[in-house]
Amino acid sequence: MRGGANNQFLNAVGAATAHEVTRGAGALVGVIDSGIDSRHREFNGWVPTFAVCSSRGAVVSSRTVDYTGHGTAVTSIVAGRHIGVAPECDLAVAAVTGVPGGGDLESFLVAMEWLRGLARGDGRTGADVILASLWFDLDGNDADANERLGAILTSGGLLVAAAGNGGPVTWPAAFSGAVAVGPLDGNSIASNASRGHVGGRERPDLWAPGVAVSAAFGYRGYLPMTGSSFAAPFVAGAAALVMAANPKAQLGFKSLDSHQRPLRHGVGRERRLYIDADSLRSTSTSSGA
Template sequence: MPARFALYGLLILLISLVPAPPAQAAPTTDWIVKLADTQQAVALSQRLRVQSLKLIGDHTYLVRLPTGMPATLAGERIRELAGIIYAVPDYERAITRTPNDPFIQQQWALGTIGAYDAWNITTGGPIIIAVIDTGVDAGHPDLSGRVLSGLNTITGSTNTSDDNGHGTAVAGLIAAAGDNGAGIAGICWGCQILPVKACFNNGRCRDSSVISAIRWATDNGARIINLSLGGAMSSPALQDAVRYATERGVLIIAASGNERAEGNAPNYPAAYPETIAVGATGYSDEVTGFSNTGDYLDLVAPGIDIATTLPGNSYATATGTSFASPFVAGAAALVMTVRPDLSSNDVRCVLAISAEDRGAPGRDGEYGYGRLNVLNAVQTATTYGGCPLGTPAPVVNPGFDPFTRVEPPSDGRLFFPETGHTLGGGFRAYWEQNGGLPIFGFPISEEFTEIGSDGRPVTVQYFERHRFEWRPENVPPYNVLLSRMGDDLLRRQGRDWYTFERSGPVTGCLYFAETNQALCEPFLSYWQRNGLEFDGRPGKSYAESLALFGLPLSQPQFEETRPGTVVIVQWFERARFELHPDGKVLLGLLGNELVRR
């Protein structure tokens, strides 16, 4: 079988400079919360068991989180409370986010893609980005301390030094130290580069080396993989490696290629649907004459005269789609920094819906979804609640069917003959403590591995009315997280609850300002009687009920929940209440319905 190769864009204009290493600011874990009513401060304190509340403005508090509670989880818990006007992290600011790097004026692309304003929100966290390329100069002053120990898949050694320059140029655009008084600024100053040398010094790469690189990077902590390489020959072996990574929650970003004038053939791996394919634009946002185009294209970013790093403490300007792709990789890392709970598919969606539309309206073969806008992406991520593009999340182990009935176990796990499934360990304890059969229903799957809310593999189990996600790194009771089943099912039905009619406040009912919906009898009594167990006291508090069901998303309305059965229902973030003809309030079997879909 002939070897398959990939060619790179040309690097020009070498410039010598030795910059100093940067200083990094520690991220904050405190939150600023504004309340509609100061009485909610007590509920907030009880809900989160906060270390301290400090009044810093009109109805506005600085909230210090309890030790061990993840910041993203705390943000979710805060926003679930009634009467919250806003809740935002206590972001760190600087006098200016226009870096003092001397070559910043040559980085014309940063202004075009909104990087300066995005850095007012975040300059990135320790997201691991694999650069599969010609290696990376780890000693370059603008990359010093940002390059992890990697692998050379050509030789099998750990020597990932760059004997071409291409890989160092890509890495600099992603993670060069910003605001350090020297050199350039990368998109994600806090990111970590995982170098994987899979290409020779002539800029060519065998599929076998690239495949090994993708799998190794996936198995060694990469959240994002940048592939500024490609060729016209598709290979099922290469696509298998791409799928291996994406099924494990890794986001793959690939250059679309520079062969538009030589036939504009699809470039692989960019043309595989699992990747984000990136084309190149010029000074006026036009697609360049060399950038490959096609229906597979997802985004475009600047790719002409891009100032970046080179081995030997040098700098250069570079042209090609190879240098558009790293901008998108860095932007994806900023999104993951502000929303570490998002899956790789959600990050992909955020980048797409926040891009600036160019060319024909909507997605097109020239610009994809549009030109990258880093500020829009970071802002979109902070309020993102679901993808309107409907991108499905991959299952990690598709060869195993966890929904097939099993035999009664001999290891003491609880067995349910009604569905043929078992329940044990932390999931069993959580199920029994928080309502059991009436609340969650029978298990309808075994425990299995799926992509979790943070884009990484996680143990889950489905029930008739819910989905459990195992998070042992969190302190109890947050070591089991509940999915937003109501929200998820509505979106999969193509129903946007943001467009539902709002009830507003109703006399005698419980009002939720966050969704402008009221909760009235008989659903109100059911909501108040049930909830997760937090405080160990009899009965259910407002916070405990909210944690189980979430906010109401609709008014009570008639719906056909199954063929021939019409009942009054009300949708919640994590449930659907149903009023049946006998007057009983039951929970909808959302787990069953979601699995069937």
């Protein structure tokens, strides 16, 4: 499978048309996953801001690594040069899953703190959008985790999280301040989608392509990927396009849940991701971006 196979999905979510307005330049997307293999043609050797995160802290490195391959796959859907929703966005990657001594809740929170604390060349601080295609079983004991995550996001930043693959919606997607994303199989909700009332509302918040999505694999190949992990990057990339068009945009669930915003959904209970290029163009013009 070649990367071009994603054209149908980029068209389905409106990204192809949105690229006439912006391709994401100026927006900073953070990815918390297993790392990234920047040798892949989707990244052309481009080395993003990178850190290995564990409970001991964030160790920044000029050399990237992907501990499982999952991170390279999801990042290619967000920011890949050929298949990405926001191919020109700035990127910061925190390796958490698969990291020796990492992969736990504390490591995730360390990664969140690192991404939201990043100094940017334009004077701003922190990633505009953070993608978390991972989850934790908190066994209902999520009050402390919610409090800590809420404190990290107080200063801004949109957290986009995979809702899970079967069973209840997982954390951090279950966090009330996150945008939980579920997978679509064509025009239908995927059979393995997690759903439920959590965080004060019905989740997932948005649905995006999540079955047989072409994603980077290894350092040169592609594989069809299925699951909420591969739906969430479409939403993260779409949010990056909105931020690129209007750096002053304040994104959150409420702003995504409106037909009058650049990210809108179809009629009905299933909120399907669609990037409204006309609204995006209007936003860009009014902001002077």
